[in-house]
Amino acid sequence: MSLSLTLACFWAVLANVLAMTPSRDNHWRNAYMLIAVGIPLLGFITAQHGPWVGLLVLAAGCSILRWPVIYLGRWLRSKAGNFKGPAA
Template identity: 75%
Template sequence: MSMSLVLFFIWAVAANLLAMIPSRDNHWRRAYVLIAVGIPLLGYVTWQNGPWVGLLVLAAGMSLLRWPVIYLGRWARRVAGGNADGGGK
């Protein structure tokens, strides 16, 4: 197994352990740190193992950090002109 995948699995275990610890800010500070570490790690995995493995790692990371991805999607729709709430404005 390549070093990048070992680092990714350590990142995934750390993300799960951090999610189990109570937090006052709903884990957002931890999510920011995990994102900051995970993006370069995703690039390293993709560079070392190819784009298909990179896509699998991206999907795994998105499933672990699903709320930042959901909020990013809502923000992108709002910026693009669509209404994320479904209500009229």
């Protein structure tokens, strides 16, 4: 297995271990740290293995970090609802 996929597996194990530990802030600090580490790792995986493997790893990361993704979607939807578009 390549270095990038090994690091991705380690990231997934770390995310699961962090999810099992108690947290006062509902694991948001852990999520920010995992996102900060995961984005460059995702680029490394995509560079080594191509876009399809990168998309699979992105989907796996989104399933692990589902609440930050849900809140991002809600925030984007609220911003898109306020968009008036170009003046006619």
